Amino acid sequence: MQYLKDEVKNSILQAALSEFMRHGYSNASMRQIANLAGITPGNIYRYFKNKEDLFQELIHPVYEKFIQYLMEIKDDFDDSYCVINTTNPLDYLRKVESTIVELFKESNVELRILLNLSSGSSYEPVKQELIQLAAHILMKVFIPGEDQQDQAMIEERNLAHMLAGTLIEGVCIILRDHEDGETVRQLVDELLRVYCAGIISRLNI
Template sequence: MQYQKDEIRKSIIEEAIKEFDCKGYKSASVRNIAKNAGTSVGNIYKYFESKEELYESVIGSVYHKVMDYISQFKKVELNDKAEDIFYDLLEKIMEIFDDNRLELSILLNKSEGSKYENCKTTFIDFITRIVTEVMEYELSLQNRKIKDNFIIYLLSYSLVESIAIILKEKSESYVVRKLILDLIDLFFKDVLSKLEYVEICREPL
């Protein structure tokens, strides 16, 4: 019966989440997942061809959902509304944190050995680029440009690492949300005043 198959698949995924959360992708055991799901290893491979495919079913949709929102900002034209759009997208990403805290914690903390093991670098690079572009726009209005965006990279790195710790240590979604928003405010409020910049030389008309 299809109902029974759906229930078995659901049970496998639930136990896989627990196993990946406990041991990480690299050390997770399909045998343990099968045992805890009340099925056999052979039966798991009827639903998922490999541990990698099982991990993809747990993590993939959440990762791609975050990346879809990230890609939306790439299409935004930088102007005085860009920062508002960024925070709108951030709010959508926060909703993913609310609904998928555990999967995101696994993604950020337990992906070694999987195709997602460099996801932190992807997120850090995105935040660095977006904040840099917004700051460059703000400075261009003053005929200035950023001399070095290394401090933005450091702040972005610290934010992503901090989010990984929060998701690992805190389970209440409202606590996670508040901590992340507080960190964003702490790290990036008045970041423009912390940057080194140079004056743009304008050619005389």
């Protein structure tokens, strides 16, 4: 009996993964998930309270890893700038890139859903958190000294946020459009190389 219950639950999870990948969280249908799993719509609620509960079962493991890795990068970055050092802040963007690529290899579909298709769920802010981390790093590139409030510093902060947003959106588009891990790695590498080259060129002006 337990084996049959586990089999049904796994069928629901696989059907839900397919439905969320096709339609995103907001537009996914519990009825369609039940149809794909080969059960009645009422039976799905014996296993999951609602759509959010089902979404969390699928996405929370990769979310936990993702947030843990990002916090480790942020803490390491902040610690390294509490003392005088010559670490290039752009190296930390490469760490963010590596984290995304490695998680993509481990949990391809789940990561794509988390970053591109979680609108309307409790995981919707994740992309913004990633953008905030990238902006935090880039602000050290453009404002390496003491924080100030003059107009030039405000403009540099705005630039850092704009670049962070477009960079992360670019990474999310790559994840959305490609399934092969090596292709994703190459494209994200190239995207980051172009961004870093442009940033370095601007700083040298």
